[in-house]
Amino acid sequence: MQETLFCLRVGHLPYTMSDSNTTVFTNPSFFILLGIPGLEAAHVWISIPFCAMYTIAILGNFTILLIVRLEQSLHAPMYYFLCMLAVTDLVLSTATLPKMLSIFWFNSRMIEFSACLTQLYFIHCFAVMESGIFAALALDRYVAICDPLRYSTILTNAVVAKIGLAVLLRGFLLILPRPFLTRRWPYCRTNVIAHTYCEHIAVVKLACADISLSSYYGLLIRFLVDVPDVSFITFSYSQILRAIFSLPTKDTRLKTFGTCGSHLCVILAFYIPSLFSSLTHRFGHNVPLHFHVIIANMYLLVPPMLNPIIYGVRTKQIRDRLLHLLTHKRT
Template sequence: MSGSNTTDFTNPSTFILLGIPGLEAAHVWISIPFCTMYAIAILGNFTILFIVKTEPSLHGPMYYFLCMLAITDLVVSTSILPKMLSIFWFNSREIDFRACFTQMYFIHCFLEIESGILVAMALDRYVAICHPLRHSTILTNSFVAKLGLAVLLRGSLVVLPYPFLASQWPYCRTNIIPQPYCVHIAVVNLACADTRVNSYYGLFVLFCVKGLDMFFIAVSFTQILRAIFRLSTKDARLKTFGTCISHLFVILAFYIPVLFISLMYRFVQNVPGHIHILIANMYHLIPALLNPIIYGVRTKQIRDRLLRLFIHKGA
């Protein structure tokens, strides 16, 4: 093992994923909450997809975007958890060189897609509240499909330089990745070359892609709040605000951790590595876990359809 982990190679055929360095003895115990969260995320997101598909009254823009969000969460969590659990349970640490970059691409690609979907959902809430009479004419099925395709293409293309650039560097120092999965900055840090272009591009994506997304969402919710406060009664204001509170919770759960993790990973050096990894793992899994719960609890149409489903089965 030592010969393959140090300086006897250039561009190894495999990388070694360490899981959570420093907590190896607790890997089995750590796997229990992660496996539970993954199971709940799979069940919750597939439930959302099933309910929207089988309930004709939910065939509208908001629920189409919700299905896109559910699919994205499923891809992100499935890109990470199976390999991570195989490390925790079976000590299966090796990952093929190309498979590592493929995993990197899917993780980052679908995180960018999720960011774009949240912008599209904010647009839907803006039109529904600020221009309710034009909602059905603006957000047609055709427009929703084109918007979803644009979000998919943007995420796919903006992340493409990550694995492309990273795969060009020589890896001659070590093939050990101190993570349970391949993420861009962790892999690039192993290269024996000047990789500042990767770091600069990562910051560009953070501030110019996610930053712009957050700006558009902030503008949308500013206009939404202005429209809400112009309503004549308190009950009307509360009812209208209730229609977008779920989306606000989801936005906060997604963007606050990603900013915290990205900036901490680049600029804070005295935080123990396992803290970085645990926080990053929670960020990648918590949205997939919380999104179906938040929308299931806060969205009356989904909640009612789910209750009817259980009552019908119980009868």
């Protein structure tokens, strides 16, 4: 009851009263994040694996950046893409996990309206960038395996820089309208978000207005990002698999297939929960809310943890350099 009263304490907010006695907040000063609805009693226990994943993501991605920075032989296209992926993962996980853990540990559920919009922007912007980097890594592997003799002439430093800039600008420009659209809606009845972070659809659903523009724009972003990226990744890895099966020895085929298979698993761990969350908001009204929220967290938690392991530690050059650094420090 105390929390309900707190959520409705809006005397300092601009509002108007409609005929049905509904309070409309044209600019709420804060929202309340519930965490995982229905599992509040288990928040502390849920925080343990979440905190572990965040710790691994931070340590792993910083390690990738440090190793590539120190080792001159790793200043090559694939490792530049890995650094882009590491920075993206650091931003994605840091944009969500600290606030999420403060909800789980300290019941700190309030988030300022401007902070909510900022979090919303960074999450969706860097999720778009992550998708683009996965496509860039698929391109790198495609050229390296299917056309290795032309690798250095196709993926030059200038081409890598242009790809990185294109990925950055696409994420920045496509998501830029979202916080402005979200800010323009009037909000009514409640400022409680049944989520662990300010996901776009979860926020605009609180608006007492026709949010079709936001919804259609979200679908447009899905079409402009997921369709070309997933199509290109599918094409690249299908060609890679064809090349793998033409390799002369069984051991080489198995090793290369295992590497590409692990890459695909990480990619699927990003796209499937993201797509599930988007579709559930629009069509999955019978999906339990706590299950939806947990799945919506997976594409922000699992890939940042797995990427430095799958793309980094399993790469021989990075693994050897890491072992060298560790043994050198001990001696």
